[in-house]
Amino acid sequence: MHTVGLLVYPNFQALGLAVASVFEYTNLFRGEKAYQFRLVSEHGGPVMTSQSFSVNTERLRDASYDTLIVAGDNECHLPPDSLLEYLRDAPSRSRRVAAICTGAVVLAAAGLLEGKRATTHWFHAQEFKKQYPNVLLDEDRIFVVDGQIWTSAGMTAGVDLALAIVEKDFGLDTARMVARKLVVYQRRGGGQSQFSALLELDAKSDRVQMALAHVRENLASELTVESLADVARLSPRQFSRVFREETGQSPAKAIERLRVEAARLMMETTRHPIEVIARETGFNDRERMRQAFLRAFGQPPQAIQRASAGEALAM
Numbered sequence: 001m002h003t004v005g006l007l008v009y010p011n012f013q014a015l016g017l018a019v020a021s022v023f024e025y026t027n028l029f030r031g032e033k034a035y036q037f038r039l040v041s042e043h044g045g046p047v048m049t050s051q052s053f054s055v056n057t058e059r060l061r062d063a064s065y066d067t068l069i070v071a072g073d074n075e076c077h078l079p080p081d082s083l084l085e086y087l088r089d090a091p092s093r094s095r096r097v098a099a100i101c102t103g104a105v106v107l108a109a110a111g112l113l114e115g116k117r118a119t120t121h122w123f124h125a126q127e128f129k130k131q132y133p134n135v136l137l138d139e140d141r142i143f144v145v146d147g148q149i150w151t152s153a154g155m156t157a158g159v160d161l162a163l164a165i166v167e168k169d170f171g172l173d174t175a176r177m178v179a180r181k182l183v184v185y186q187r188r189g190g191g192q193s194q195f196s197a198l199l200e201l202d203a204k205s206d207r208v209q210m211a212l213a214h215v216r217e218n219l220a221s222e223l224t225v226e227s228l229a230d231v232a233r234l235s236p237r238q239f240s241r242v243f244r245e246e247t248g249q250s251p252a253k254a255i256e257r258l259r260v261e262a263a264r265l266m267m268e269t270t271r272h273p274i275e276v277i278a279r280e281t282g283f284n285d286r287e288r289m290r291q292a293f294l295r296a297f298g299q300p301p302q303a304i305q306r307a308s309a310g311e312a313l314a315m
Helices: 016-028 079-090 102-111 122-131 157-170 172-182 192-200 206-217 225-234 234-248 251-269 274-280 285-297 301-314
Strands: 001-009 035-041 043-049 056-059 067-070 096-101 143-146 151-152
Touching: 001 016, 016 035, 016 157, 067 102, 067 157, 079 102, 079 251, 096 102, 096 157, 102 122, 102 151, 143 225, 151 157, 157 172, 206 225, 206 234, 206 251, 225 234, 225 251, 234 251, 251 274, 251 285, 251 301, 274 285, 274 301, 285 301
Parallel strands: 001 035, 001 067, 035 056, 067 096, 096 151
Antiparallel strands: 043 056, 143 151
């Protein structure tokens, strides 16, 4: 049986508690106590959340957790020095030490992320880099695994991290069943920028929304302003003007962003060669896709594909 401790401290973000459901449903599907989940704090007893309700916790104990997960908060406040001191030695006591969202700040303050790859919520990424320049922060990942240390992005990404832990411990089929029960993706592809980008492109009018839906469904096709204007029932000139007003981008730029995101998703969830991915996402040739990736991510497709493959192996 694997013991999982979720470590909380005053004003932690309550959404982090969602990881408990992943381990609960794993037990139900396996018909055994695969995981023993413990909500813990430094001293035990009631701990207040950022939403002003409290949860009851057990006292943190030495050498009791196969996996210790540190919750995050909204303001990146650090817990007491005594708790940071405990965490400094956590890798010697636990097989995995993980963090949800800004819990990565706590791990960094404890010195556990020095020279390691990690991620955190995109909103806090730039300040994190200033405070902890020796951490190899990848702000566009849903979760990152570097040896014993696991970190995840914004709060809901804690569920992604927990599902990855289940996959590591009990296999892909179990993780898929749990994800299906929770009505979430077993493994979300793409990075945090994918979700913010799609929100930015969420147009106001039905006509531009129809055009965007057409783009997403036909990425492999030739997508011209004229063809999209026809879908939106506007003249090409009207369509370009309205599209830019509603999305802040030209149609060509928006199409490129959606293609880049789709290509990255394929790299992270399949083993297709670069040429196939370029064709399936409408780039048609490697060089065109490479230039688009450099504009979007500052690195070529091969670098992202290698990083995804390395992360899969680390799991």
